[in-house]
Amino acid sequence: MKFLPGILLSFLLLASCTSRLGKILKSKDKEYKLKMAEQFYVKKDYSKAQQLYSDLLPLYKGDARFEDIYYKYAYTAYYQKDYMNAENLFKTYGENFPNSARVEETEFMRCMAYYKQSPKVDLDQTNTVKTIALLQAFINTHPDSKRVEESNDIIDKCRAKLELKEFNNAKLYYDLGYFKAAGVAFSVLIDDYPDSDNSDSYALSSIKAYYKYAELSVIDKQEERYQKVVADVNDFEQRFPQSKLLTDAVSYRTLAENNLKKLQTKNNEQTKETTQR
Template sequence: MNTGIRIFVVLSLFFILPACSKKSLTKVLKSNDIEYKLRMAEKYYADKKYSRAQQIYEDLFPVLRNDPRFEDLYYKYAYCAYYQKDYMNAENLFKGFLDAFSKSQRAAEADYMHAYCFFKQSPKVELDQTNTEKTIGFMQAHINNYPESTKAEEARKIIGECYEKLEVKEFKGAELYYNIGAYRAAAISFTNLLNHYPDSKRTDEYKLMIIRSYYQYANMSVETKQKERFEKVVEEYYDFVDRFPESKLLKDAEKYFNLSKNSLKVINNEQTDKKS
């Protein structure tokens, strides 16, 4: 077979096969044979042709609603959406399955998948993290409601990943304040970050940023406000030493402490000179 003929055959198959498949699906959908439809839906599902299986399941919904097989149909229908990465629809379907079949042996799985669909919709750190927060809530609810679930450990891991993402987002916000010179806002944001994630591996880094932010804020302040603001730096430094006596960042914190003490000494001397 020469090259030209081979290309023609390949192109012909490329167009003919989808047309045949579409025709086959149309035939199934037009059929009045429920058992045949269900059998074909199962075949498409097993072959991972989820879009086709989904269409047949939809067609069978009103017919099999009161049939014992409806639970399995609904279960696979939800997965059809999930496997096609239609996570928003899948999330609703798994929730619907749980509402309809709360006593099912698959209830725990559906509950986990409902939460997992939110996790799959969790966006990049820079974007709105509503779905990340919902993931934490629903995963924790899964652990609470199904303590023996085979997915409980995985749910805890995902919760940890979500908290890490939220921590990074909050850090970037605080860092942005610092970078644009909004030092008081930066100090408050890093303080909130430290309070929100007290078990973070970066707590001493956040505390150092609080000290740096307050120092920059004091340094840029009007003279009448500098004393109390340099004193705030000193106060934060002592808190750093109490909390993180072994921190590798201790010397960095000490630098701002010494700068603030020197500034306070100058301010106090100037105030003394004025009085005399």
């Protein structure tokens, strides 16, 4: 049990720190409490600083230092990764101090608080969408801000995440054999992200899905569905004439046209048999 003294020492240090903070919080001297809050903030002990700032806010309302206390209080939440609370505090900072020189910064930090809440690709992306909207509003409001370039970079990252989520959904439809849904999803992906470097890949995936859908359809529906594949490949040729995937796309048109010929031959034979009767 050699480690017991170490544990005991850590416990005593923690108790000492807690006791010290408790004494500061109980103090009636608000100037002393503010001084200690500032010291904790500088030392990046944001938990203690936050507790003190929380106590001081109502005491300094109307004081010239109230704005600075509120500003740092918002950051204590952000630095502790309490992004939901930080977002609200940065938002209300702008409402409480609309003429402050820090409004641009706090508006940007509100966007960052939302961005920090953006989850993994496979989860709900509400905060990612909100981040894009807020950053675009920030850019529109502060077009000359030094933070515009960073804002655009974050928007690009958020859009890439949303694009990947849509792609994963479309691919899942394909892998599960829901080929019509996959074809639609890949087509929507192209419309939603027309400037994507993967647009030709999405278009080819849509063609593959619709070809599979036609192939598995009842005979009465196959003709129109193979015709759609042909039309989609023709569109691919026009939109992506330099694509490395063009050969693959054209191969599906060839397959579709061959199947259409077989269907036409079969229909002609059936018509001939019917006429002979």
